Amino acid sequence: MFKNKIVSYLYSNADALVISIFAVVCMVIFTGHNGIGISPDSIAYISTARSIHEHWTMTDFNLKPLVAFPVFYPVFLSIVMFLTGTDIVQTGVVLNCILLAAVVLLSGRLLNKFHWRSVWYKRIVLLFIAFSPALTEVYSMLWSETLLILLSLIFFLFLEKYLKHSSLKNLVICAVLAGLATVTRYAGITLIGTAGLMILFAPHMEVKKKAGHIGLLSLISFFILFLNLIRNHVLVGSLTGPRQFGHTPLLENIGYYGKTLSDWYPVFNQDHSTSILIGLLVFMVVLLLFFYRAVKGKYYNGQENIAAAFVVVYSVFIVGISTLSHFEGINNRLLVPIFIPSLFALTFWLPGYFSGLRSAAKQASVVLLLGFLLLFQYNATAHLDEMYQDAVTYGVPGYADDSWKKSETANFLASHPEFLKKGIKVYSNAHDAVYFKTGLHADELPHHIDKAYQEKFYQEKAHYIIWFNSIDDPELIHLSSMYKHRKLLEKYRFEDGWVFLFDRQP
Numbered sequence: 470m471f472k473n474k475i476v477s478y479l480y481s482n483a484d485a486l487v488i489s490i491f492a493v494v495c496m497v498i499f500t501g502h503n504g505i506g507i508s509p510d511s512i513a514y515i516s517t518a519r520s521i522h523e524h525w526t527m528t529d530f531n532l533k534p535l536v537a538f539p540v541f542y543p544v545f546l547s548i549v550m551f552l553t554g555t556d557i558v559q560t561g562v563v564l565n566c567i568l569l570a571a572v573v574l575l576s577g578r579l580l581n582k583f584h585w586r587s588v589w590y591k592r593i594v595l596l597f598i599a600f601s602p603a604l605t606e607v608y609s610m611l612w613s614e615t616l617l618i619l620l621s622l623i624f625f626l627f628l629e630k631y632l633k634h635s636s637l638k639n640l641v642i643c644a645v646l647a648g649l650a651t652v653t654r655y656a657g658i659t660l661i662g663t664a665g666l667m668i669l670f671a672p673h674m675e676v677k678k679k680a681g682h683i684g685l686l687s688l689i690s691f692f693i694l695f696l697n698l699i700r701n702h703v704l705v706g707s708l709t710g711p712r713q714f715g716h717t718p719l720l721e722n723i724g725y726y727g728k729t730l731s732d733w734y735p736v737f738n739q740d741h742s743t744s745i746l747i748g749l750l751v752f753m754v755v756l757l758l759f760f761y762r763a764v765k766g767k768y769y770n771g772q773e774n775i776a777a778a779f780v781v782v783y784s785v786f787i788v789g790i791s792t793l794s795h796f797e798g799i800n801n802r803l804l805v806p807i808f809i810p811s812l813f814a815l816t817f818w819l820p821g822y823f824s825g826l827r828s829a830a831k832q833a834s835v836v837l838l839l840g841f842l843l844l845f846q847y848n849a850t851a852h853l854d855e856m857y858q859d860a861v862t863y864g865v866p867g868y869a870d871d872s873w874k875k876s877e878t879a880n881f882l883a884s885h886p887e888f889l890k891k892g893i894k895v896y897s898n899a900h901d902a903v904y905f906k907t908g909l910h911a912d913e914l915p916h917h918i919d920k921a922y923q924e925k926f927y928q929e930k931a932h933y934i935i936w937f938n939s940i941d942d943p944e945l946i947h948l949s950s951m952y953k954h955r956k957l958l959e960k961y962r963f964e965d966g967w968v969f970l971f972d973r974q975p
Contacts, residue, residue, distance in 0.1 A: 478578075484592050485577025489570040492599035496566050499609055499860050503874060505561030506610040506865030512901040513538060514611060518546035518557050530904035531912070536701040537710040541652040542613035561611045568615045569608045573599050575622040576809055579772045582629065583813075585821035594812060602852045603733050603801050603808045609865045613654050618806055620650045624660050625775050625810075632667060632770035635674065637685070644686045648693030655709065656790075656806065661690045662782040667775060672766035713795035713918070722791045723748045725799035726784065732801065732852075733808060755780045755814050773817040776810035783807045868905050878937060878966035879906035889933055893970075896926075897935040898945055911935055914945045927954040927973065934969040 479486055500506070507515075516530035521544060529535045535543065546557045546564075553560050576598050580591040598604065607614050624646040631639035643664055650657025665683050668674070698708045717725075727748025759777040762769045783806060791799050864870035873879065882888060883906060889895060895911040897903045903911040914934075915922040923946060936948065948969075955971035 482574060482577045482581070484588070485574050485595055488577075488592070488595045488599050489573035492573055493566045493570050495600065496569055496605070496608060497562065499605060499857060500562045500565075500865055502861055503864030503869045503871065505558065505565065505869065507558070507868040507905060508610060508612070509868075509901045510538070510613075511611040512868070512905045514543050514546060514613065515557055516904060517543035518550060521547035522550045530901060530910070532910065534701070534704040536705050536707060538613070539652040539655060539657075539697055540700070541649055541697075542616055542654075545616060545653075546611075557611070565608045565611075565615055568619055569599075569604070571619055572604075572622060572809075575619070575626070579622065579625060579813070582772045583817055583820070584768050584771050584773070585817070585819075587820035590816075590820045594816065597812060597849075598809055600849075600853060601733070601808065602849060602856060603805050605853060605856060606801055607805050609860065610867065612802065614802060614805055617650055617653045617657055618809070620646055620653060620657070621660060621779070621806055622809070624650065624664075625772060625779070628664055628667065628775055629770060629772055632671060632775075635678070635682075637682075640682055640686060641689060644689035645693070647686070648690040651690065651694040652697045656783070656786060656803075658694065659779065659783040659786045659806075661687065662786070663775070663779045666778050666782060670760075670763040670769075672763075672769055715791065715793050715795045717791060717795075717798065719788070719792045720745060722788050722799055725791075726788055726804065727751070729799060729801055729804050730811075733811075751811070751815070752781070752784055755811070758814065773813060776813035776817075779810045780807045780814050783810075868902055872939065872965075873902065873906060876906065876937070876966070877964040878935065878968070879903075881963060882909060882935070882968075883907040888968075894929065894932040895935065896932055897937070898942060899935075899937045899940045902937065902940075903935055916944050917946060918944075929973060931958065931970060931972040934971060935966070936969065937966040939965060 513529045513535065517527055517535045517540075520526050520528045527535050527540055527543065549560060549564055550557050557564070573595060577591065577595055580586070580594060604618075607618075624643060627639050627642045627646065630636065631643055644661075647657065647660040647664060650660045664686055668679050668683050668686070671679065701708055701710070724744040727744035727746065730751050731744060731747055755777045759774060759781055762774045762777075768774060783804075787799060787803055791803075797803070859866070863872070864874070867873075879902065882903070886907070886909060889909070895903070895909065896914050897911040898914055900911040900913045903909050915926045917923075926946075934948075934951065951969070951971055954974065956974050957969065958972050959970040961968040
C-alpha cells in the first residue's frame with residue numbers, strides 16, 4: 470500500500486519530479502570541479518560527525534564539545550557516514566542533491582494544496598526554486614540550512630493537516646519536527662512560533678483548546694531543544710557558547726534584510742539606499758495578508774497562509790537576534806529558509822487573478838506578467854551564470870576551492886607534519902583550515918575583545934603561528950601585536966602564508 474502511494478504521488482507530481490532531476494543535474498555540474506563547498510561552519514559539522522562516527526563523542530576539531538551549533542545536523546551527517554561507510558566530504562554532493570530533490574518535490578506537493586491551483590503556475594514557481602541563486606549557494610555547501618529547509622516544508626505539510634482537523638496526532642508530529650529543527654539550527658525555533666501563531670488566531674477553535682494545544686506543542690518541541698541546551702551547560706557551563714552583544718543598529722539590519730530580498734527578486738531596485746523600504750514593504754505586505762485571512766477566516770488553514778506566518782515569524786526573529794547578538798550580517802544564508810515560503814506568500818494570488826479575467830484583460834495581463842518574468846529570470850540567470858562560471862573554473866568558494874587546494878602552506882604541513890615539533894602549541898588565524906587541510910590541531914588566535922585571553926597568550930612559552938595571507942579576520946589579533954609582545958625565534962615563508970615560532974619576551 471505504501472509503495473502504491475509513492476507511485477501515485479510521483480505520477481501526479483511528475484512535473485516536480487522532472488524539475489527536481491534537472492536541479493540535481495545542475496548541482497552536480499556546479500560542484501563538479503572540487504566537490505562540496507566547505508566553510509568554517511562546515512568544518513565544525515564535519516569534525517563532529519567524524520567524532521560521533523569514530524568515537525561516539527560530540528567533539529569538534531578543537532577537541533572540545535560542540536556547543537556553538539546545535540547537535541542534530543552533525544548527528545544526521547554521522548548517520549549518513551554510517552550508512553554509506555564513506556566520509557561525509559566525499560558523499561556531501563550526493564547528500565545535498567537528494568535533499569534538494571526532496572525540497573523541489575515537497576514544494577510541488579505544497580503548491581498542489583493551494584486554493585487557487587494552476588499547472589503552469591506550479592511549474593514556473595518550481596523552476597524558480599530549482600534554479601535560484603539563493604538555493605544553489607546553500608545546497609552547494611555542507612550547511613545545516615539544507616536540512617532545516619526540508620524539515621520546514623515537511624512541517625508545513627503536517628501543520629495544514631492539524632489545522633484542518635485539530636488532530637493531536639498531527640500536532641505531535643509538528644512538535645517533533647519543530648523540535649528537530651531547533652536542534653538543527655537555533656533559528657528553527659521559529660517553526661514553534663509559526664505553529665503557535667497559527668493556532669492562536671485559528672478561527673472556530675475554542676480558547677481553552679488553543680491554550681492546551683499550544684502548551685502541548687511547546688512542551689514537546691522545547692523539550693528537545695532543552696536537552697541540547699542542558700547538555701551544553703553541563704559540559705562547558707554555557708547554553709550556546711560565548712556570544713557577543715550586537716552592535717548593528719536595527720535599521721541597518723532591516724536594510725540588510727531588504728538587500729537580500731532584492732537579490733532574490735532582482736526586479737527590485739538594487740540601490741542599497743532603498744533596501745530598508747523594500748524590507749519593510751515586503752514584510753508589511755506578508756503581515757497584512759496573514760492578518761486579513763485571520764480576520765476573515767477565509768483560506769486560513771491553507772499553505773499560502775502558513776507560508777506567510779512563517780515569513781513573518783522568521784523575519785522578526787532574524788532581524789531581532791541580529792540586532793541583539795553579534796554574528797555575521799544578515800545575508801542569503803541566514804534568510805534562505807524563507808525563500809520558498811516568501812515566494813508562496815507573494816505569488817499565490819496569480820492563478821486566481823488570471824482565472825477571473827475576461828479574455829482581453831487576460832491577454833494584457835499575460836503580456837505584463839511575461840515581461841515581469843523575463844526581467845526576473847534574466848537578472849537571476851545572469852547571477853546564476855556568474856556563480857556557475859566561478860564554481861566550474863575554481864570550485865565552490867570555500868576551503869575546497871582551488872586557492873586552498875593549491876595552498877603551499879597547507880600542502881607542506883600536510884605532507885610534513887613532523888615539521889612542527891611535538892610539545893609546542895600551535896595557533897592559527899584559520900585554525901579550522903589547519904584541521905581540514907592538514908589534519909593537525911591548532912587553536913584560534915585570541916580575539917581583540919578578549920583581553921584576559923590575550924594576556925595569557927602573550928605569557929605562554931614558545932608556540933607556532935600558522936598564518937594564511939588570504940584570511941583577514943579583523944576580530945583576531947594581528948601579526949603586528951605578536952611582534953610587539955612576543956620574541957620571534959624562527960619564521961618560514963610560503964607562497965600563501967607563513968609559519969612563525971614565537972617565545973615570550975625575556
